[in-house]
Amino acid sequence: xxxARSLNLTLDFCLRVGEILLSSGAGAADVTATMQTLAWHYxxxxxxxxxxxxxxxxxxxxxxxxxPFFQVRHVKLREIDYExxxxxxxxxxxxxxxxxxxxxxxxxxxxxxxxGHSTPRWAVSLGWGAMCAGxxxxxxxxxxxxxxxxxxxxxxxRLQLVMARRRxxxxxxxxxxxxxxxxxxxxAAWTGMVENPALVVTANIIMLLAGIGFMGALQDALSGFYxxxxxxxTEALLATSGIIAGVSGGLTIxxxxxxxxxxxxxxTTGWESVTMLAVGAAICASAFAYASYAPKRIILxxxxxxxxxxxxxxxxVVQGFGRAWPTAFAxxxxxxxxxxxxxxxxxxxxxxxxxxxxxxxxGLSIYRGLALMAEGGAATSQGLLAMVTAASVATAxxxxxxxxxxxxxxxxxxxxxxxxxxxxxxxxxxxRTRTTRRARKAxxxxxxxxx
Numbered sequence: 001x002x003x004a005r006s007l008n009l010t011l012d013f014c015l016r017v018g019e020i021l022l023s024s025g026a027g028a029a030d031v032t033a034t035m036q037t038l039a040w041h042y043x044x045x046x047x048x049x050x051x052x053x054x055x056x057x058x059x060x061x062x063x064x065x066x067x068p069f070f071q072v073r074h075v076k077l078r079e080i081d082y083e084x085x086x087x088x089x090x091x092x093x094x095x096x097x098x099x100x101x102x103x104x105x106x107x108x109x110x111x112x113x114x115x116g117h118s119t120p121r122w123a124v125s126l127g128w129g130a131m132c133a134g135x136x137x138x139x140x141x142x143x144x145x146x147x148x149x150x151x152x153x154x155x156x157x158r159l160q161l162v163m164a165r166r167r168x169x170x171x172x173x174x175x176x177x178x179x180x181x182x183x184x185x186x187x188a189a190w191t192g193m194v195e196n197p198a199l200v201v202t203a204n205i206i207m208l209l210a211g212i213g214f215m216g217a218l219q220d221a222l223s224g225f226y227x228x229x230x231x232x233x234t235e236a237l238l239a240t241s242g243i244i245a246g247v248s249g250g251l252t253i254x255x256x257x258x259x260x261x262x263x264x265x266x267x268t269t270g271w272e273s274v275t276m277l278a279v280g281a282a283i284c285a286s287a288f289a290y291a292s293y294a295p296k297r298i299i300l301x302x303x304x305x306x307x308x309x310x311x312x313x314x315x316x317v318v319q320g321f322g323r324a325w326p327t328a329f330a331x332x333x334x335x336x337x338x339x340x341x342x343x344x345x346x347x348x349x350x351x352x353x354x355x356x357x358x359x360x361x362x363g364l365s366i367y368r369g370l371a372l373m374a375e376g377g378a379a380t381s382q383g384l385l386a387m388v389t390a391a392s393v394a395t396a397x398x399x400x401x402x403x404x405x406x407x408x409x410x411x412x413x414x415x416x417x418x419x420x421x422x423x424x425x426x427x428x429x430x431x432r433t434r435t436t437r438r439a440r441k442a443x444x445x446x447x448x449x450x451x
Contacts, residue, residue, distance in 0.1 A: 156208075295351075
């Protein structure tokens, strides 16, 4: 039986790892399984783990006669940080292999959390600008539209950064981002720089949607973590409502100044435009990964996967399949190949799937719905239908990716046990709950040294 000091250090380490994974967008099932794996490796058999959207708790009772040990950690900060996520994932895998003892693992985890990034913050802002420029290319914008979308994205990122440092809630950051995007588009149209400012607005809507965890909410729901799924969905709906409020305010300002922002409808996509769609999708996905501090080695593969996914989606759209089902097919492809690609470049599959589906987010449907509802009258019902289409596209993206992960992940003996317990594919962490005999012996020696 573990000594009290060693047990406390083990529980604390597991909770700190879980906090980083949960705040980086990992599903509750992945967080629970990773914490369980680490606890088992360090000799804590069958701990009770509870993961919610804002807190993690872990308890262990060696026997009914012994008092239980109980620890809780709250998730205070949420940001997309794929560099820390990847480093923690590597650390967990080394622990499971028995290469790292508890003391060294805690030291390395503290170093990961306290260290900064090699990418400067101004470069991240340029990355967000490149992402929106890619969306503008995807939508068929001119060079001027691409440049304005780039500048607007940089301005939005800096504005949201200032608001975040002043502890403004995320909802108000989304409102400010949507309003600023629309106002900049209105100014560009008023000065005659662009003919269709709706392209700029739509590009920046996709930027604001990129940080919303639709996929995490659906993954938690499919995995049986309904409380966490409900909380994630509430956050996603609130953030989306902020975008809608901001863009609506910008459209109202456009009407006051008599600036016409037409509805944006790409119409029927032909095969001649598919190449530009693929290029725009590749730039958008790669830039998003870069702005999210993803390792440099995965940026090019993410762009290639996003381009192929866009080709798959548009090939179905050309045949008249609508929007939702083509998006689902493309997302299924992303989930299918992400596990293999992520394994080869040693990053969690979550980094690949989230980045690759960003170009397919329903920013166009949301903008068209707002523009139609702003017209009033009979167009209101069409606007509501466009909003429903946006919701269906978001659901298709999430469910398609997760289904692809279900099919792609190899079902090994230990992996099968884990899947039967948690009912979901692993997007973060090693697919096993038991460690090897060599690793267990190393963990026992480390615990004996600590005691």
